[in-house]
Amino acid sequence: MFKKVRKFDIILAVAVLAAGALFMFLFQFAKKDGSYVVVRQGKKLVGEYPLSVDGTYEITTFYGRNVLVIKDNEAYMAESDCPDHICERMGHIKNTGETIICLPNEVFITITD
Numbered sequence: 001m002f003k004k005v006r007k008f009d010i011i012l013a014v015a016v017l018a019a020g021a022l023f024m025f026l027f028q029f030a031k032k033d034g035s036y037v038v039v040r041q042g043k044k045l046v047g048e049y050p051l052s053v054d055g056t057y058e059i060t061t062f063y064g065r066n067v068l069v070i071k072d073n074e075a076y077m078a079e080s081d082c083p084d085h086i087c088e089r090m091g092h093i094k095n096t097g098e099t100i101i102c103l104p105n106e107v108f109i110t111i112t113d
Helices: 005-031
Strands: 036-041 045-050 057-061 063-071 075-081 097-102 107-111
Touching: 036 057, 036 063, 045 057, 045 063, 075 097, 075 107
Parallel strands: none
Antiparallel strands: 036 045, 036 107, 057 063, 063 075, 097 107
């Protein structure tokens, strides 16, 4: 009913777990706080805002309206008139490369250096 566990199986499992732990460790230390919030609508640049300056920005496009809030060196989508509101639930972002995307309104928010 049960197969016998071989020495190779144990070594492989330990190697996979060690590699996963190493990648997790490296990604934690590779995070870098960003400096700017870049807002795009499709391929068009809508605005660039410093993360260090608190503010509320209304992004109105052909497809709809979004409200971006920058507060305490973090950015988040406070409001959106899209039907599913997934962008509002994407949380706060502050590290380089993190994004918030509102697909129905074609709004892309990215943190950069």
